[in-house]
Amino acid sequence: MPDSYLWWQKGVVYQIYPRSYQDSNGDGVGDLNGIRQRLDYLQALGVDAIWLSPIYPSPMADFGYDIADYVDIDPVFGTLAEFDALLADIHGRGMKLLLDFVPNHTSEEHAWFKESRQSRTNPKADWYIWKDPAADGGPPNNWLSSFGGSGWQYDDVRKQYYYHAFLKEQPDLNWRNPAVQDAMLDVMRFWLDRGVDGFRIDVIWHLIKDEDFRANPPNPDYDPNTGEQNKLLTTYTTDRPEVHQVIGRMRKLLDEYHERMMVGEIYLPVQKLVTYYGTGGDGVNLPFNFQLITLPWKASVIRNAVDSYEAALPDHGWPNWVLGNHDNHRLQTRIGAEQARVAAMLLLTLRGTPTLYYGDEIGMHDIEVPPELVQDPFEKKQPGKGLGRDPERSPMQWDASTNAGFSTARPWLPLPPDAVQVNVAAQDQNDDSMLTYYRHLLALRRQEPALAVGSYHDFGTPEQVFGYTRSYEGRRLLVLLNFSADTQPVEHGHLLHGQVLLSTLKPRIGIQANGDFTLQPHEGVVILLADR
Structure with missing residues (x-):
């Protein structure tokens, strides 16, 4: 693999939801x-980096995304010493x-918030977003929580509201x-000094809010089925221009270390992303690109999305792609088992850094x-709407x-009934299994620099086929890819x-393409083109 590219450009990231990967203490x-x-x-699978969802001390109101201490490990996950041992082994x-x-x-249990809510004159009084009640005593404005309901909570001690996006x-x-x-950069420095290779930064486009607290406008495309949190546009609570200054400070810190990087969670249209x-040198190394999760699964739609994204990238921007994560329905549930193989080939052969979600490599589905x-x-606040994320966070299925x-x-x-068939042990020695297929895909990507860092060009195909070349x-x-x-x-x-190097259909590997090629239903292939 070419040395002129950084590890995070050549490599494959694998997301682990720690609560659900492996329990060692019963x-x-x-x-x-x-x-x-x-x-x-994981090493045998062929991934290059592991991303862990939060493992810090937390009351677990949102399962670790409510942090009470940024520089320690929650006892449910282990200790700092155990973290150091894991990092050393990785x-x-x-x-x-x-x-x-x-x-x-943070969590409301964080020491910073406990101080901030004590009084309006506390040294940390303005470490959080506080605002006096409106004239009628209600919330200061119409800002909503992303989980539904008002984004403002009244505090009896300060006699003010504080804002919570979640x-x-x-x-x-x-x-x-x-x-x-400064305090948050010190947190990053703590973990960088400990040896971590970078961060996935949660909801980074949320960090700065409008300084004038202007009301968010109504969403003209609001669909009640998507949840009440979508009633308003987030014009004044997300994607504020000043956030880029904050990101610049984070990037400057990361660049003080050797080959460290950050991935930003950003759900925005491509032109803003x-x-x-x-x-x-002053932005996020990889602003997460979620189009393969959010767009309709149609060849023409995906082709246009890839081409538009490639065209929109700045000269210094490195692309990235994601098929699943802890906040969205699992790949196999969204598009079915046969297309899941096609999707895996897409993810691991497009130009840019791919991120895998644990369990997708064995075909896990929503429970x-x-x-x-x-x-x-999220589900408890708006029950019955199907907004909950539990279905895609179920435990990894290792054996029967x-x-x-x-x-x-x-x-x-809970685990699904088919976990006795859909598991690592059952697929480990099965040449036709999803796990074996992923291993072949990852091995081919590692063997062929063209797939990892090569140029991308669209290749004219029928409407229901997406074709492209990778060259190096x-x-x-x-x-x-036949959709x-x-x-x-x-x-x-x-x-x-x-010659076909890899196919979603094993018997097709090794066959020759001579001027034309007929894809079987739900088939994807990687063909090494002959010099002509």
């Missing part, structure tokens, strides 16, 4: 030692570790305060969660034993001659 919740026990699996295998950093808000237990920090910025790359077992506060090898105790979320130093690979349940002929005469 309490039904995953932990750091459990992850450490599974590093051989580095010992030549892999990297990214931590989830949640700078927009749960009331998650008060937003005031990032306009330089002292807050790409502004988070900054002007060169059904009975009302009495619901954990997610009780609790799928995840824990000796009842897991914190004279070696050209053609990717053809349909029908056979699809691809006719390109002298342009299409070569």
